[in-house]
Amino acid sequence: MTTEFSDQLAFDNDLDVRRAAKELHVSKSCSEHEKPASTPVTEDEGVFEIRDFSNVSDFERWSHQISLAAKRWGAALQAAESSDDVLQMRECFEQGNFQYELLFQLVPLAETKKEDRLGLHAFPTRAHRLQRWFGVRHFVIISINKHNIDVDSARTLLGAAAIAVSGAKLPLPLSCFVPVEGGRKRVLGEALQGNRTIYSTDLQNTVQPCLEHLAGLADFFQKKVQAGADKKHTMMVGARFTYSADHFELWQQRFREKFSVEAHEHMADPVESLKLHCLWPAFPFGAFVDDAHYSELDPRTAPYWKLRVLRRDSSAPLTQRLRALLSFRREACTIRSAEHSIQMHAPRTAMGSLTAAIQESLESILLPTDGEMQMMVEACMESSVVPTAESPPPALRGLKGGRCGGRLVRIAELSATMRCFKGSVMLWCNVLARMRTQWDALEAPGSVAPPTARISARGTRTEFFDASMCLAQQKMELLQCSVAACRTRADPDADAGADAEKTELETEGRGSMRPPSLAAPPLLTEDVLLQRDTAAASLTAAEVAELDGREMRSDMAAFRAANPGAALTDFLQWRQNVEGLSLKFPEDWLQSLWNEPPCWSKLFEPEREAEMALHYLESIEGTQLLLQLFRVLLRSTLEDLSAHIAATGGGPAYIRMLRDRVISAAVCAFSWRGNQKMASEEVDVEATLMGEVADFPEEEYLQGVLAALEVLESSMRLAASLRAKLGGQAEGLLEELLTEGEADVTADDQREVIEMLFDSSRHLARDEIHSSVPLAIFDTLPLAKEFVLQLQPAAGEQKCMRRLYAEVREDHTRLAVVRELAFW
Template sequence: MAADSDPETEVFEITDFTTASEWERFVSRVEEVLNDWKLIGSSAGRGEYTSGTWEEKSQEINFADFKFSITHHYLKQESDKSDLKEELEEDAFPLAMQDLLCMNNDFPPRAHCLVRWYGMREFLVISPGANCEAITSESKCNLLLSSVSISLANSGCQVPMFVQIQQKWRRLYAGECQGPGVRTDFEMVHLRKVPSQYNHLSGLLDIFKAKIGCPLTPLPPVTIAIRFTYVLQDWQQYSWPQQPPDFDALLGGEVGGVEFGKLPFGACEDPISELHLATTWPHLTEGIVVDNDVYSDLDPLQAPHWSVRVRKAENPQCLLGDFLNEFFKLCCRKESTEEILGRGLTEEEGKENTDLSAALSKLTEPAAAPMSKLSVSSMVHSARKHIRRHRRVDESPLSNDVLNSILLSKLFPAKSLMPTTRLIDSLSFQNLFNQLKSAPSDSLTYRLALCVCLVNFYHGGVRALAHLWQEFVLEMRFRWENNHLVYGLASGAPDLRCCLLHQKLQMLNCCIERKRARDESRKASDGGKERDRPLPGGGENGRRSRREGAAGASPGKSWDSWSDSEDEFFECLSDQEEAAAAKEGEAEKGGAGRAKPPDGRLHPHGTMTLLNPSTEPMYIPVTQEPAPMTEDLLEEQSEVLAKLGTTAEGAHLRARMQSACLLSDMESFKAANPGCSLEDFVRWYSPRDYVEEEVVDEAGAPVLRGELSARMKIPGNMWAEAWDTARSVPARRQKRLFDDTKEAEKVLHYLSVQKPADLTRHLLPCILHAAVLKLKEEESLEDIPSVKKAVQQATSHASKQLRHPNPDHKKLEEVISQLVAVETVIARARSLKAKFGIGKAEAGEDSEDLEKFVISLLEEPEVAVLGAGRGPAGSIIHKLFVSSQRVKRSPLKPMGGGLNVPDFPPPAGREILLRTCVPRPAPYSKALPQRLFCVLLREDFRLAGALSSDTSFF
């Protein structure tokens, strides 16, 4: 009792041997993964390969704190389940063991290394994690292999499982495959030097026989497959055909320069670096061929199968790619034009910019006395001359010759050489500028983009670009001040399908056209002729009147006859003058009993008459054209209208702001048709809003009676309010809906403040447009199916980005990379065509077959040569190797005289595949497949063996 109550009684520690160890947990985890992937049980099937694609899936597993990754590689293919069941009943061998003897996948062109060495279509690999050290210890390797063996045995999985050991670059694997009563062990040997006794087929056969041989029974014949690979690096006389561009003649127009309007194209170096010829003897039997350290029967010219692959140069320098990348880099610059051209130049320009600002302020501010056009022009051009006078010749990034060549020959050629309206691109490209939101390929904006790109690449980079842009802006101002149209731009309102810079230039052209029209009208008024121009309105008849007005107008007062002949501006009446005119009109109507005389008539509107009095004919008035707008102005206007809110007052104010054109047309209609009513205006402007029906009058005769539509009768209707406030004022006396002077100055200011980076972003769509056109042109000459698809994909990708308000910089880089990749493929095709003589007279009837062969080389990893060394392609390849061998001959040796120069160099790589079926490990065991794959390189020797054994009878 005392002992039991003693608190210091000794307590024995109990060890629980049923707790799973880390190794057991690892094995269990591997089994769980096999079960999750449904790899449990038999996987027997046909021993033939079918077309399919390789897929893989991975999962992480841990051994204590060490991370592993288990990956399942499998060939996804379609097979008949009934055939699989029949195969299961007949043969219980695992599918991997059948694949060891299958000859349908010897030397695959592109596959996992284990597929090439063992010919499998499904396998598992356990490899260390990304940041884990390699398994170099022999004890750890054995522990992993035992884990694999137990997992396969417990789960019944018949898929072979490998463990990656040693450093990853060595590609060493050890593994196992288990089936009912059979097992295959996968072993490897890797050396840096090839042992001399195993440097040929005879020595490798000795290794294979010693590994699988059973001393009591004779070995069956060994099946052999051999492949030798020869590498051609020196093309010699088949040099790269691309000619370097003539840098001095690019913009000068000399003979040999790049044709203007097209970007340069092609690779500056040969994009094909090597040609690999694989000569294969697929089905040989031991004793048929001799290959030892003294003699070899393996002549590449006698090989029954030839296949070729090309090694492509990594990132070859391409002209179009360089142009696009260098131009795109400018988007990241932050300097202004003044900062790029130099601080000294900026200080000298400070005073001139003050003169320019003063000129602009005097152009826009209301002046008491009219300013003559000559005074403004002289101010601006004196400042311009002052700028150029202080810019020394050696400070100019662009020489005068280059600058004059660009401005006079490329951007602003003679009027007779340039179309006044946009020319339509070819049918296949006509929607490309709309798709990319660039500009038509015959436009000034498109030519400017090409010039800027060429100047940036060849003539001084960003400084030359800034210089060219500064001169371009000055030229635009000169044309505005002197009423010279900018040719190469479509007439009419800005095309919103194009880039913003193109719209701005079109807007400037619109301003110049309006200004010239006013000047011509003033001159016509001096000669007693009126040349009013109509503007589009809201209705069908209104649009017709404006088209007809373009042809001519009825005699009457001139548009600007009321204003001072020397005043350049179109001023509206002041408030006092408007009030006085209104009182005068009322006095004339009420006091004198007669209406104000008509003014601003274009011509009668058919046989239509006014409703009151009914005998007075209705006249179509001369109206103003609505103001053209660019997309940024439309967006700005939308924001202003949106800020008015949804209240009744805001909606009313919004409607009034949007009815400026309607009010102008109403005033013109009242002036042309004194005594008219709103119903008369609606009948002309919007006929659908005047409903007529046939009724019977008091005398019983059918008559037409009309009234305004329901929407026109809504209380507070904006048309009725505008009609009540509209005065009888002809178009020439109205305030201009479009102030061309103000809008032109806004455009010129917008152009002048653009930084080189801003200009680059504006012109990038045009450059990509030009690049796509160039690729399509070059592709049509080569006819490569994959290139057509790649160009379409790149164009679609570019369209999504360029039509976005804020394109993603990285995605634009991807677009350029796609275009450069297409250029590289075309350059590779041309290189191969030149080497195989395609297009030359000696190609003859085989030209079409050779062209198909070349296209296949570009699109497939490896291409079989029809006829091997005796076919047309094989003969050319043979000549290429012979030429290369002659070049390697020492120049000190005579060209003739008994020298035996081989046609082919020593093979760069030799692959020998040995396989057979023998009973192992005992003579009475099952005959199981055995395989040895040998790789012999200059500094690499590898043996990959798959040795099967019977686990039931041994």
């Protein structure tokens, strides 16, 4: 066959043989006769070492440097013999005005694959192009940084590399390659191991009809390696047809319904394209007919189908919201009080007035308009402080946040859309102004009461807010409880009428005791609790007990009023058995209280508590406000993603692993206790508060959390997109597609769905160019045809390095030939 390909490759091979022999002869003659006297020669080793470079050629310099690098690579191989991962090493050296780079690589061979047979490894998907073209696994690439190498220079450099590597005594045969003009079109390669193996490839921007099918390629290969009349070798063939789908508009609406994010309705599909590989591995030539007139290589009946997904580089909108909040950290440090920061301050000097005017003009560009701010405030007020009393998942209790779907979460979401932190502060203060108006008018609070719980080990009826909520959320819930208490307008003695329905207590020798009508218990947020516990650390036992003296006196008075003849032991027995409280107070102190005249007290003062809650919210510092908003939004995001995973039946194990990794990283970042779990209902509030950090964690931990969240979000979006495209058949493929980027299609149902998807994609593409003849995907030419032809060793031969790789596309053809020649 006399084609442009065959002429070019034949010329390259003959020139390689003559040049390599000449270079080898020159190098040996130089080493034996023309070496300087200072160069030692060791006959046992058979390798000379050049120490004086004053009279040596560039060829010998290259050979010396490459030989040293190859020896270091051999030592690295011996140290990592048992590794199953791809091993790489990069070396650089300078010669003249150029910097040379050597990239060594070894791809371990899986146990299920055989070197002497073509299998699925003949078409590795994400392997290096040299592995795909020539089937090599152990190779080194020699290149020049920021420079392209012409053909003549590449041949000289390749000869030096081949000789240097052959003398390095590596444990595995190493093939050398030099890219020509960047390496995308041509690559030259060589290996010297007993015989000489030549690697050559070329790219033609035209497609020759005689090389479009297997029969023509086989004819070219047999003539190229001179195996036409040789019947002792069997030619084994592997083939892969690749089809592409990149139009999915019909599935876009279904994708949004399955995975939607508010304010990001026009998200791009995370799937850029899908590739379908139809493979025929390891069949002898002649088993299938494939020529210019007829082909038995039907993609529908290919033994193997492999589906590959190519992702689009798109941002994760949920993660971007959190990154937007983090960008306000420097600005937040300048705000000492939320309310004070938005007040107008009259400048005292003319220069101050000019500066204030300029700053106000700049801020007006970044801040939302009055109408936009009003709409945001209304959106926040439409959300209840406590939309639901459900607790967050146990794994997320260590990450303090707000109520899912609540007002604080809404404020955090809108703050992430601001262009400066002052806009977030203005939104915060406007919402608080509306809440203060509701407090002054005693407007009805939300329909869901904030859940509170007592800690029995403390021995008091004091109620604490949910310890998994941040302090701002607790203050808002305290304000709602205060409004509800004021609306009842009840006496101090009748604040807790529900307690009258409690079970009577049977006492020894005294019969049954009537349950008392107790005053409403106090409600404490975590900051007040911390102040009390800090003060108690320096007090005596009696003084610590006196901190709860009002409650004990009020409860004793109520119990004695309901049971006039009761004794202290009856009161303590009722408190322990009915109320479930521990008896941690000193007995002498309790006896002294019992002997005092009855004294009723109002334990919860709503007016005082409401003003304290509003004062904290209005005077919060900028850093604390931003920190709590960030944690609220982070936990809300994780709750939403966890709910979506649960709604899909748990999803693939890979996504559940990513979710657990994000939660663990977030809890560790925001708590010095690390991966502390707060699954118990009766949580040690002091330990919880002390475990909460008062400032943002280090940048390394924050970026680690956001990086893990971005991976989780992108994987979930990809899974939702694949489910929308493949329907119920996606579940069997999701795990591999998410982890490996490709999956083996083994079921007939999966093949049918994939074929329909690719047909629809082709129809959509045809509609764009107004074609009136839409064909099915398998009735058209594939995106690429790939063939691997290899001669198998004959009887008595250990190996037979004769291989051809061919890639045929619509606009180009690539051929890569491997030939083994006698050394002399």
